[in-house]
Amino acid sequence: MHDPILGGLTPRGFLRTHWQRRPLLVRGALPGFQGVLGQRALAALAARSDVESRLVRRSGMRWQVTHGPIARPLLDRCGRSNWTLLVSGVNLHVAAADRLLRRFAFIPQARLDDVMVSYAVPGGGVGPHFDSYDVFLLQGGGRRRWRICRPRRFTTVPEAPLRLIEGFVAEDEYLVEPGDLLYLPPGWGHDGVALEPGCTVSIGFRAPRGAELAAGFLDWLHARGLPDAEYRDPGLKPATHPAQVPDAMCRYAAEAVRRLRWSRRDIVDFLGEHLSVPKPNVVFARPRRRMTLPVFARRLKRSDAVLDPKTQLLYRGARYYVNGDAFTAPRGQRSALAALADARRAGGRALARAGLADLIHAWYCNGYLQLEAAT
Ligand code: SIN
Ligand code: CO
Numbered sequence: 499m500h501d502p503i504l505g506g507l508t509p510r511g512f513l514r515t516h517w518q519r520r521p522l523l524v525r526g527a528l529p530g531f532q533g534v535l536g537q538r539a540l541a542a543l544a545a546r547s548d549v550e551s552r553l554v555r556r557s558g559m560r561w562q563v564t565h566g567p568i569a570r571p572l573l574d575r576c577g578r579s580n581w582t583l584l585v586s587g588v589n590l591h592v593a594a595a596d597r598l599l600r601r602f603a604f605i606p607q608a609r610l611d612d613v614m615v616s617y618a619v620p621g622g623g624v625g626p627h628f629d630s631y632d633v634f635l636l637q638g639g640g641r642r643r644w645r646i647c648r649p650r651r652f653t654t655v656p657e658a659p660l661r662l663i664e665g666f667v668a669e670d671e672y673l674v675e676p677g678d679l680l681y682l683p684p685g686w687g688h689d690g691v692a693l694e695p696g697c698t699v700s701i702g703f704r705a706p707r708g709a710e711l712a713a714g715f716l717d718w719l720h721a722r723g724l725p726d727a728e729y730r731d732p733g734l735k736p737a738t739h740p741a742q743v744p745d746a747m748c749r750y751a752a753e754a755v756r757r758l759r760w761s762r763r764d765i766v767d768f769l770g771e772h773l774s775v776p777k778p779n780v781v782f783a784r785p786r787r788r789m790t791l792p793v794f795a796r797r798l799k800r801s802d803a804v805l806d807p808k809t810q811l812l813y814r815g816a817r818y819y820v821n822g823d824a825f826t827a828p829r830g831q832r833s834a835l836a837a838l839a840d841a842r843r844a845g846g847r848a849l850a851r852a853g854l855a856d857l858i859h860a861w862y863c864n865g866y867l868q869l870e871a872a873t
Contacts (some may be wrong), residue, residue, distance in 0.1 A: 503527045503679065509604035517605075518632065521646060523672050527679035533615065533638030534594040540617050542696070543592075544568040548779045550586040554624050554660065561625060563659040582692070588699075589613040589807055590780060596807040599701055600842065602634065605781050607839075608773045608812060611702040618642070618692035625664035628652060632703040634681050637674040640696015644672045647821035649685030660779040663687050717761075720738070720766040725757045770819030774810040782808060782821075782865035794865050794869075795855040795860060798846035801869040803838060803858055809866045813841040821866060824860035828853075845872060 504512045517524045537542075544551035544566050551566030555576065555773035562571070568583065589595040595613040613633060616624075620638075628649065635644070645668030655662040666687055674680060676696070682688055684705065690698065716816075729750050737744075783806075789797065805811060812819045813836055816826050827835050834852035838844035846869065849858055860868045 501521075503601055505679075512681075512753040513604070516681060520683065521670075521686060522679075522681040523674075524613065524679040524681075525675075528636065528675050528677045530637065531638050532676040534588065534598055534613070534699060534706075535592050535615065537617050537695075539569070539592070540583065540585055540615055541570055541573055543572075543588065544583055545570060545753070548781055548801060550779060552584045552656045553581065554584065555581045556621065556623075556625070561658060561660055561662070575683070576619075579619055582616050582624065583618040583619035584614060584624070586614045587612045587777065587779075588615045589590070591785070591807075593807070595699070598636075598699065602703075604700060605703060607810065609703045609705065611704040612777075614700040615697055615700060617695070617697045619695050620692055623689060623691040625658075626662055626663040626684050626687055627661050628663065628687050629682075629702075630705070631708075632681070632683055632705075634679055635648050635674075635700065636699040637676055637678045637680075637740075638697045638699055639676050640692055640694035641676075642674050642690050642692050642696065642698060644674060644680055644688060644690045646670050646680075646682065646689075647687040649683075652687060663689075684815050697803075701831040706773075711769070714772050715765065715768050718771070719758065719760060719764075725739075725754070725759075727754065728757040766814055767817060767824050769814050770817060771822050771824055774812050775822035776808060776810070780808050782806065784863060784865045789859075790864055791856065791859050795850060797869055798855055798858060799849050800872060801846045802843050802872050803849055803862075803867050804870045805838065805842040805867050806865060807865075811842075813839055820861070843870075843873075 500506050500508055503524070504821045505522065505527065507515070512522070532600065543549045545551075545568060547567050549566065551568050552693060553564040553566075553568050553572065553576070555562045557563075557580065563610070566585075573583065573789050590600045596617070599610070609632075616836040637709055645666075653665070655664045666689060668689070673693075731744070731746055742760070757837060809821055810819075813827075816829070816832060818825055818827050818835060818839070831852045831854055834844065834848050834854060838849065846858075849855070858867065
């Protein structure tokens with residue numbers, strides 16, 4: 499189906515022609531869009547210690563970055579030009595941001611990073627840079643000038659507090675208005691400068707890096723218990739070169755590493771856990787007065803179970819990954835769980851019928867999901 503947010507392209511068409519290939523500018527992708535939260539609410543999020551935020555100020559070619567929490571009086575002292583406040587993970591706290599993110603459900607949840615919102619006054623921006631992410635930049639209030647250039651071997655400005663491209667030369671320029679959307683693949687240079695006070699919503703999609711996965715997998719193997727053995731050298735001879743690392747110890751180390759074993763299933767399990775693990779500052783809000791299981795099970799049958807925006811529920815085959823934990827779902831429960839994972843909402847009756855009331859209750863107690871009136 500054609501999607502106005504993609505300028506009338508179908509998701510399939512967009513993925514074929516633009517995704518990871520070339521930028522797309524959509525005028526009026528969300529007509530009248532004014533952002534997902536007001537300036538005051540954004541400032542209140544930036545003041546929280548469990549929310550990641552940055553204040554970027556510019557004075558000519560000098561940049562200053564202050565990491566959050568950002569106290570309100572500091573913002574009040576910033577003046578009317580040349581600064582921007584950026585708040586990450588807004589989708590975890592603001593339902594409208596989560597709903598916006600879910601407009602991009604044609605991209606696997608495993609690729610999802612977060613929704614960042616920036617508020618900028620005239621002249622405000624983070625300077626010319628490139629990201630390793632695919633990003634949809636949605637303008638919400640105020641106009642902004644984007645200048646972009648295709649990926650190349652950029653050099654970055656030494657000792658700048660931000661990773662800025664040195665000698666940035668734009669190849670294209672777009673003046674965006676509220677509701678316009680700019681999609682940028684990874685590596686494209688871009689520089690967005692606000693012309694008026696307003697906000698930009700960045701919907702970002704991560705791609706795991708090989709080294710990050712390999713390092714994470716080795717940690718995962720370690721946590722599961724590695725083959726172990728003590729080094730022994732009962733026939734040791736007097737050392738003529740005491741500083742030299744002994745042959746026997748080199749052989750022993752090579753053998754210890756050679757004995758490491760893993761299966762493809764281990765790798766998939768690691769990946770599911772790694773991709774679903776919450777970011778370090780995420781805290782789940784447990785219900786203050788918890789329903790007991792019998793009360794909950796009755797309520798579940800006439801409600802929808804809705805995943806909390808902070809919850810990541812992924813699956814592959816019979817293996818399910820919820821917020822960093824893996825489990826195997828019995829065959830009779832898989833389709834109901836997959837429906838909940840894909841749509842992030844499912845009818846409670848179907849979940850109860852699949853025998854999932856206990857699990858759903860445990861997730862509710864952890865703050866992983868809530869019950870809402872059935873749709
Ligand atoms: C911004 O919103 O100012 C920065 C977004 C980006 O360049 O990725
Ligand atoms: Co960027």
